[in-house]
Amino acid sequence: MKRTWIWATLVGAATLSCAAVQKLATGDVDGAVAETQRLKQEAAECAKLRSPLVPIQEEYTLGGAVAARWVKEGGGIHGGQLRSAASSPEARELTLYLNRVGRHLAARSSRPTLEWTFGVLDSPAVNAVSAPAGYVFITCGLLERLENEAQLAGVLAHEIAHVTGRHALTTYATVKSNQCYSALGGGELKGAVRNSAELFRQATRELGGELRLDDAPQLLARLMDDVVEDLTTRGFAHSDEFAADEEALRLVIAAGYRPHEYVALLGRLPDGDQGYRNHPRNAERQTRLNRWLAEQRPRPGEFPEVDPDFGHLPVVPLLKRRCGG
């Protein structure tokens, strides 16, 4: 009876590890219970890693890995290795222009002191992507669809908003917490994760909780794979996309561009296709944004968070839009 009760308890807790099973199989009931208690504690520790507020050092490393993956998927950086003699002056100029526009926007974001990096991906697909730590990319295909700088600003601002909203970091935190649990013995052990138990323990113990990814490139690669897979198959939550759209309009207005251009652009982008497969429908995004713009009226006696004259802001011609020159 006692053994049946213990089995029921352990299975009910859903934390029966291989070690606990082995102990139980050899009749070590107390050992199995102790092992299960340990796992429960480890699971509670791993749950602490579910916050998207990861230390900046960890964000740099994860962000760099995800950004490199976007570069690979996007056909490489337009111009290749931009500091090499083989890189074209046109590609460098386009990159400089993109960074001037992007940094002007990012300076008004909620993470103004992050070092933002904007790049062009050599792909005909119509897409823009971002990665933690302030990496933002736009494809040649999307650049060619833009009519003015206000539209470019809207696209970049939407991606900036994903970074400041820590949307990819929310995905990462879930992946990391799950892999922590695996590494500490509560699940199936796989490759790099098996050897990373101490790194996870350190991360759960220390104030600031950094998972030192620079010390474990294999673990970094595994985490990056899982994050990218999640982002490409499921995408961000629709609520995150809507939030990024609204924040994009705030940034565009704060930077001094006419916001309606971004709303208009959404109507000309592919719907449910290519990189926008997981986005909400563009018509719904436009409806929400038009409603948001209509709600932005200054209240007498209060500081106006949004420039009341946003309807009169400039559109600004695009200085450069074509990857081919």
Added chain:
Amino acid sequence: MSKREILLALALALGAPGSANAVEVGGTLYVRAKDTRLLESPSPTSKVVAILQPAQSVVWQGSHPKNKKWHHVKAGGRSGYVFQSNLATKAPSMEIVAGEGAGKMDAQAFASSGAAVKAVSSGVLSMGDQRLEMKESILQLDALERFVQEKVKAEDVAAHARQAGLAPAAPEIATPARRKRKGARR
């Protein structure tokens, strides 16, 4: 609740984007952009009274009656005008820093710390050594990062904004000494 959990909850509460707070005359606003200029009069060419940094608090005295995009503020015993888009009702996000002095840092402290220096890290470069199909992408990203850091100056961003007729951007007055970030392989 552990110290770490309290820290994270506090940082979330202080830094997460959310709905705007109503601020009336005499209320507190926060500087958003780096090197924001506090000017003697509501004009971008006016005399600079002080340079303000992100997360610095100012007291709102109201908008200029003729040019409502300029706001009269008091900042640490000085008063002057700041352009609208450089002010916000909420402080910028806190950054979380690990290692020595671990904890939350406001945007101003973060900007002047070594942690603000971003680079493609040693872990990412090592990943490229192990996954050869990623190698070229990582090298291109590293080159992009360094190219942008070398070539894109705050003055260039400000000049572009000026020429395009956008919200004024303050040129960087003093660049903090760039330090090599721990773990970065340059």
